[in-house]
Amino acid sequence: xxxxxxxxxxxxxxxxxxxxxxxxxxxxxxxxxxxxxxxxxxxxxxxxxxxxxxxxxxxxxxxxxxxxxxxxxxxxxxxxxxxxxxxxxxxxxxxxxxxxxxxxxxxxxxxxxxxxxxxxxxx
Numbered sequence: 001x002x003x004x005x006x007x008x009x010x011x012x013x014x015x016x017x018x019x020x021x022x023x024x025x026x027x028x029x030x031x032x033x034x035x036x037x038x039x040x041x042x043x044x045x046x047x048x049x050x051x052x053x054x055x056x057x058x059x060x061x062x063x064x065x066x067x068x069x070x071x072x073x074x075x076x077x078x079x080x081x082x083x084x085x086x087x088x089x090x091x092x093x094x095x096x097x098x099x100x101x102x103x104x105x106x107x108x109x110x111x112x113x114x115x116x117x118x119x120x121x122x123x
Contacts, residue, residue, distance in 0.1 A: 002026045002098050002112050009094060009117030012086055016121070020081040022096030022114055030054075030074040033102050035110060036081045038092035038119075045095070047105035049081065059105070064090075086121045093118050 008020040022034070036048040049060045049070040058070050069082040079096060094117050097103075097110035 002029065002032060004096050004098060004112055004114035006094065006096055006114040006117040009119045011120045011122065014087055014121055014123050016086050017082070017084045018086065018119060020083065020094055020096075020117060020119075022079045022081075024077045024079070024098065026077070029077040031100055032098040032112075033100070034070075034072060034079040035097045035099075035103070035105075035107075036070060036079075036094060037097060037107050038090075038094045039116075040092040043092075045107045046092075047107065048094070050104065051079065052102070061105070083119070086119075088121050088123045091119060091121050 003025040004022055006022050012018055035050040037045050038048050039045045047061050051058045051070045051072055055072045067085045072079040096114045098112040099110045103109035
């Protein structure tokens with residue numbers, strides 16, 4: 001089992017940057033595929049990015065490709081989401097998720113979730 005805690009959200013102007021962190025408990029973090037999802041008010045949870053156990057393979061939603069970068073540091077039990085060139089449409093609560101199996105872009109398949117961190121991008 002793993003517990004996840006996100007941080008790094010906040011208010012930023014359009015065109016700005018933020019880096020989200022997701023700290024995981026436990027000694028088996030390196031066994032988990034990690035994902036970032038987001039949920040805007042009145043909308044469903046949307047896939048953002050995923051990374052494999054070693055960090056050697058990543059995948060992004062088309063809406064963030066080229067602007068966001070997912071990475072992980074297994075020594076620190078942490079996964080990151082670097083967000084550049086932010087747009088008002090990126091405003092959402094951002095969640096990290098973990099699963100020992102590659103669950104890809106489907107949020108319903110991930111077993112473990114953080115509590116979320118709010119990102120607000122002003123125009």
